[in-house]
Amino acid sequence: MSLDFTASVRRAQAGDAAAFAELYSLVYKDLYRIALLNLNNQHDASDVVSDTVLEAYSSIGKLKDEKAFKAWITKILTVKIKNKRKEYSQINNFREELDDLESSDKDVGSTEINVDGLNVMDGFRQLNSEERMVLSLSIVSGYKSEEIAKMFGTNANTVRSKVARAKSKLKQLIT
Template identity: 40%
Template sequence: MKCSVKKFSEMYEAAYRDLYRYALCLMKDPQEAEDAVSEAVVTAYENIHKLKKEEAFRSWIFTILTNKCKKKWKKVSKESPEREEEFPEQSTLPDYDLAIDVRRAFFVLSEEEQILVGLSVFGGYCSQEIGEMMKLNPNTVRSKRSRALRKMECVLDGYREHMMR
């Protein structure tokens, strides 16, 4: 798609707030969220020519953002053993452990599932709105979201069973 700087800015401005909220819910750190959004925007701008339809911009940039968050999360996960040694009391807090497990379960999902769950749970969008953004029937959105949440639940149950041993 050919896109002027002005048009890209308009599309980005329309999505920025939701992109930031989504990243903040995933990263749980305002600076990390802002960095992820910034990186996603740069990548989107550099690759805008690969986008076929303007209507797909929103789901396309959310996919890019999801990938940026995944990379950042993997980096943070690799660093976390050092953090646990520095702050051992934090590694035993249930909320902290649950947040890590939920993120891990979220990243088990496919990109489409992550976007559906992210827009629904983190972004607060209804099935109709998500369907319009992703060019899907609202019933399809509901069924895919339901399957994705069940998949996350299975992963979380697996973590719980592992922790109980």
């Protein structure tokens, strides 16, 4: 992903809203794709992208390396996605507690995973959040291992290993 955002970022940092709108138009589709793949809900994906853009707009002055704009805004998005997942987890825990109170009988059969007819998206949804994130950044958005490593503060070899393991796991899930 080698678009040069330097000029637009500098103008946006100087307060040019049109320059930020230009930057937004260049990254929106990738941000939305990553959010949708990780949250599996269009409304929530739109919400986290909107929150990401608002935060990026208000803190664009903090960006030190103009060329790293896309990685920077994607890092903001990944934090928003993690926060949304925590919210999901809290809601699900609350629902489970309510279900436990309503009925002590659990239908074990309803929690089984149907392996027949499993497609790629079903397999993708079964990956853990870290696996979904590295695959969506690597495969869907085309980020290089080095760029993903910068976003997560790790090294590129670790990212490559995680991508390979996630691909292998996904392959097992869909075959």
